Amino acid sequence: MTSALRRKAAQMASAAAAGTGCYSQTSWALRRLGAGGGALASAATRRRNCSVSAAAVFDNQNREYVIVGGGNAAGYAARTFVEHGMADGRLCIVSKEAVPPYERPALTKGYLFPPEKKPARLPGFHTCVGSGGQRQTAEWYKENGIEVLYEDPVEAFDGKTQTLKTSSGKILKYGSLIISTGCAAARLPEKIGGDLPGVHYIRDVADADSLVSSLGKAKKIVVIGGGYIGMEVAAAACGWNLDTTIIFPEDHIMPRLFTPSLAKKYEELYEQNGVKFVKGALIDKLDAGSDGRVSSAILKDGSVVEADTVIVGIGAKPSVSPFEAVGVNIEVGGIEVDSMFRTSIPSIFAIGDVAAFPLKMYDRIARVEHVDHARKSAQHCIETLLTSQAKAYDYLPYFYSRVFEYEGSSRKIWWQFYGDNVGETIEVGNFDPKIATFWIDSDSRLKGVFLESGTSEEFSLLPKLARSQPIVDKAKLKSATSVEDALEIARSSL
Numbered sequence: 001m002t003s004a005l006r007r008k009a010a011q012m013a014s015a016a017a018a019g020t021g022c023y024s025q026t027s028w029a030l031r032r033l034g035a036g037g038g039a040l041a042s043a044a045t046r047r048r049n050c051s052v053s054a055a056a057v058f059d060n061q062n063r064e065y066v067i068v069g070g071g072n073a074a075g076y077a078a079r080t081f082v083e084h085g086m087a088d089g090r091l092c093i094v095s096k097e098a099v100p101p102y103e104r105p106a107l108t109k110g111y112l113f114p115p116e117k118k119p120a121r122l123p124g125f126h127t128c129v130g131s132g133g134q135r136q137t138a139e140w141y142k143e144n145g146i147e148v149l150y151e152d153p154v155e156a157f158d159g160k161t162q163t164l165k166t167s168s169g170k171i172l173k174y175g176s177l178i179i180s181t182g183c184a185a186a187r188l189p190e191k192i193g194g195d196l197p198g199v200h201y202i203r204d205v206a207d208a209d210s211l212v213s214s215l216g217k218a219k220k221i222v223v224i225g226g227g228y229i230g231m232e233v234a235a236a237a238c239g240w241n242l243d244t245t246i247i248f249p250e251d252h253i254m255p256r257l258f259t260p261s262l263a264k265k266y267e268e269l270y271e272q273n274g275v276k277f278v279k280g281a282l283i284d285k286l287d288a289g290s291d292g293r294v295s296s297a298i299l300k301d302g303s304v305v306e307a308d309t310v311i312v313g314i315g316a317k318p319s320v321s322p323f324e325a326v327g328v329n330i331e332v333g334g335i336e337v338d339s340m341f342r343t344s345i346p347s348i349f350a351i352g353d354v355a356a357f358p359l360k361m362y363d364r365i366a367r368v369e370h371v372d373h374a375r376k377s378a379q380h381c382i383e384t385l386l387t388s389q390a391k392a393y394d395y396l397p398y399f400y401s402r403v404f405e406y407e408g409s410s411r412k413i414w415w416q417f418y419g420d421n422v423g424e425t426i427e428v429g430n431f432d433p434k435i436a437t438f439w440i441d442s443d444s445r446l447k448g449v450f451l452e453s454g455t456s457e458e459f460s461l462l463p464k465l466a467r468s469q470p471i472v473d474k475a476k477l478k479s480a481t482s483v484e485d486a487l488e489i490a491r492s493s494l
């Protein structure tokens with residue numbers, strides 16, 4: 001391989017010298033050759049008789065494709081580059097993290113199993129294993145000729161000169177730029193104790209490691225936020241037998257998706273596992289004990305909930321910096337793109353959580369902060385970019401969660417939701433273990449569907465229903481005697 005690469009580099013070097021080669025491929029192929037390549041590189045540079053600035057740009061390492069962000073979407077984008085034979089020597093990933101892309105959902109699931117229950121650890125869950133694909137370890141990136149810069153976040157961006165500056169001071173020139181910077185966890189302000197030792201946020205594997213080490217010593221934990229992180233971390237804490245309290249401002253958990261009635265079923269299950277809820281409550285501040293670590297949460301009504309560990313899951317914010325100039329959508333935040341993930345600036349794309357894209361089915365601009373979209377948007381963007389096919393992304397929203405999966409838990413929870421949670425709802429089943437909720441609009445069209453503890457065949461019906469939005473017989477659906485019966489009624493309306 002090295003000799004083939006050396007030949008390729010030599011060919012490119014002479015092409016570059018003649019002024020006909022692809023700049024970025026040349027420099028990268030030479031870089032892969034290391035010291036020997038360096039000699040070829042300087043020969044090429046000399047022969048080209050370049051100006052100093054051209055040589056400087058050459059040394060500043062031109063890249064044909066640069067992905068900024070090394071998360072879920074980046075991992076799937078890299079795979080698509082490889083599938084099209086366009087990765088080797090052409091692709092660079094600039095990452096803030098210390099490890100190659102991984103399946104982020106694992107961080108609040110298998111990663112938080114207690115030590116005796118075989119927790120998931122890297123390299124076990126690098127992308128693309130979450131969707132049944134290959135496990136792309138650091139070795140995989142090397143073998144496929146993909147350059148990955150670790151722990152070197154992009155700090156500045158200049159669209160005119162097509163350059164990026166990283167925190168270590170590297171200047172990278174790109175041909176095409178793919179922004180996949182995802183989201184960052186929303187934080188409680190420092191002045192109310194949001195940065196105290198023992199207060200955790202969870203977005204990346206370093207955060208998860210820090211949380212695991214706290215859980216190992218914890219006795220009493222407070223989870224702030226009743227969304228995805230709150231639900232998943234509280235369930236994990238049950239596996240560690242910790243005294244757990246969830247505090248949130250709304251009157252039920254998962255307010256973005258669950259109906260009050262659905263939420264009640266899950267809350268009861270959590271309570272059976274010993275979890276306490278403080279609803280309708282806002283945090284006034286987090287207090288520290290004499291050791292400087294967090295010791296309690298003080299609520300706005302003055303009540304105090306003691307805790308030696310606090311996990312904050314109060315939402316995520318799209319990481320648009322330093323790309324604001326590319327165009328941020330004011331309604332949903334994030335970098336605005338079209339149906340092929342192209343931003344308003346030629347050769348700049350945005351994918352995953354950070355992309356504000358046209359959600360064609362519902363005719364609105366949306367950001368979706370879930371892994372299925374991260375994977376599919378990455379694939380769609382890179383495929384259309386590399387094949388020049390003008391195909392619009394037509395996404396069907398899909399969310400899921402899985403908790404209490406560790407061995408020995410009284411029951412497992414796994415649900416899926418497809419579509420849009422708008423309109424009136426019909427709930428069927430009593431959670432023993434199944435329950436289904438159907439969202440139906442004023443024209444009797446099924447818009448969204450939720451199912452807990454389905455079989456794989458039942459789950460596979462959900463996207464068909466949500467995609468085709470059939471008109472359903474509401475009276476018949478309401479009279480369904482079981483989840484199976486309700487799904488059959490919905491299926492017959494397709």
Ligand SMILES: Cc1cc2nc3c(=O)[nH]c(=O)nc-3n(C[C@H](O)[C@H](O)[C@H](O)COP(=O)(O)OP(=O)(O)OC[C@H]3O[C@@H](n4cnc5c(N)ncnc54)[C@H](O)[C@@H]3O)c2cc1C
Pocket residue numbers: 068069070071072073074094095096097103104105106107108152153154155180181182183202203204319321322351352353354368369370371372374398399400401402
């Ligand atoms: C704990 C947790 C659990 C989740 N569980 C689920 C689940 O069960 N199901 C589900 O559907 N979704 C889940 N999600 C959401 C899902 O993980 C995200 O939608 C998905 O990771 C988005 O992919 P992304 O590549 O857009 O962003 P990310 O995966 O967040 O990747 C963004 C990457 O960019 C890096 N970055 C940011 N700024 C810069 C910069 N300036 N320079 C370089 N790098 C930068 C970040 O460090 C990060 O590595 C979960 C999210 C979290 C945090």
Ligand SMILES: NC(=O)c1ccc[n+]([C@@H]2O[C@H](COP(=O)([O-])OP(=O)(O)OC[C@H]3O[C@@H](n4cnc5c(N)ncnc54)[C@H](O)[C@@H]3O)[C@@H](O)[C@H]2O)c1
Pocket residue numbers: 108183224225226227228229230232247248249250254255256282283312313314315316369370371399400401402
């Ligand atoms: N299964 C999944 O899909 C999954 C799992 C984990 C995380 N995630 C993703 O990770 C990101 C973060 O998740 P999250 O659970 O933090 O966000 P979320 O939006 O799901 O939930 C945030 C919750 O925080 C609460 N809240 C908001 N502001 C608050 C405040 N000031 N004080 C107290 N509580 C407040 C509310 O109860 C709200 O429900 C999201 O993008 C989410 O989609 C997804």
Ligand SMILES: O=C1O[C@H]([C@@H](O)CO)C(O)=C1O
Pocket residue numbers: 103104105106107109110124125129130131371
């Ligand atoms: O999509 C996912 O990927 C990980 C894990 O399956 C990877 O092994 C996980 O927990 C998910 O929910």
